[in-house]
Amino acid sequence: MIQIRDTILSDDIFEEHFICHLTKCKGACCVEGDSGAPLEQEEFEQIQSILPEIWNDLSPKAQALIEEQGIAYTDYDGELVTSIINGRECVFTYFDADGTCKCSIEKACREGRIQVQKPISCHLYPIRLQKLSEFTAVNYNRWSICKP
Known part of the structure; x- marks a missing residue:
């Protein structure tokens, strides 16, 4: 672990080689998992x-x-997360012509219709931020869907 001020970085971030291979995973992280994407209150x-x-x-x-329930809910970890459909995909997803899951927020931003980008947790994935009482932990989330 490396500490910089009030942030603790996992060694995995420096040792693992990772990149989003959207053409391979087809946006599985937007569909699979236990809850939606973590949101900051401002987001x-x-x-x-x-x-x-x-x-x-x-x-x-x-x-x-x-x-019925809004754009977000508090999950079992006490985090505010995007709502998910039938325990699966984020409410902001859409599927393109080749079946790749993408973000409607990001699409609208790229088209210049809005200035808001998708949540930072989505941009950083598979890096996850966890705010604790004294510091923020920055971890690499190992998940088979992200293997190249």
């Missing part, structure tokens, strides 16, 4: 504010779930 508020701009990009199931 939650930003996504709430741009929801009307991306509403038509969302699937009917995502729209219904958001109307």
